[in-house]
Amino acid sequence: MNIAAKNGLYPIGQLIGHDAKPKDRAFTAEELVAWEKFVRVQVRQNKGLVYFWEIWNEPAMTELRFRYGTPAEYLELLQRTQKIIREENPEAKIIVTADYIDTEAKVFTTEFLRLGGADYLDYLSFHPYNAIDPQGRYSLAETIAQEKELAERYNKPLWITEIGAPDSDSDEAHQAELALTLFEAANANKIPLVWFHWSDHRVPAIDGQAG
Secondary structure: OOOHHHOOOEEEEEEEEOOOOOOOOOOHHHHHHHHHHHHHHHHHHHHOOOOOOEEEOOOOOOOOOOOOOHHHHHHHHHHHHHHHHHHHHHEEEEEEOOOOOOOHHHHHHHHHHHHOOOHHEEEEEEEEEEHHOOOOOOOOHHHHHHHHHHHHHOOOOOOEEEOOOOOOOOOHHHHHHHHHHHHHHHOOOOOOOEOOOOOOOOOOOOOHHHH
16 A cells, blocks of 8 residues: 555545444444544554545445444444544545435435535445346446435535455456446546456455355
């Protein structure tokens, strides 16, 4: 990462809790104190290297693997986290993944933004896996259109901070086809895109599926 930064390529830092924390609740008061200390250390140690911080991974995700409590509880986490990041690195930017196409994710995201969440972030992002899933119910065009409308409503730039085609689902030819389709769509809509990930190293299996 240091070599990349020296060449003007800065990584996105992702701040997310340990898997040991139950996903159906927010942090306790004691856990919040530990979280704030963790955030301060990470931002301070990576000042000059990380200028973009994504807070939690997919807080609105329907499955509880990545969800963070209720929209109000996630907003409190974001407020506390943003305050520390601004103190430690005023140049840093805050990213929140606001998946919107799935019905339950839309409910979570809508309530989070209604409560004022947009005041504590610089970029909205989304991870359009449903739009490339062969069993998915949503098209890529529909997904991008809904996310763009959301970003424009709150006057925030829009990024795709994670998308990919795991080799458990696709052969190399199909992976290449999906990558081209995604990058062309992102370019046409002026949306920066982070592909997960350009490597033959396999991500550890989750729920029996290789990344």
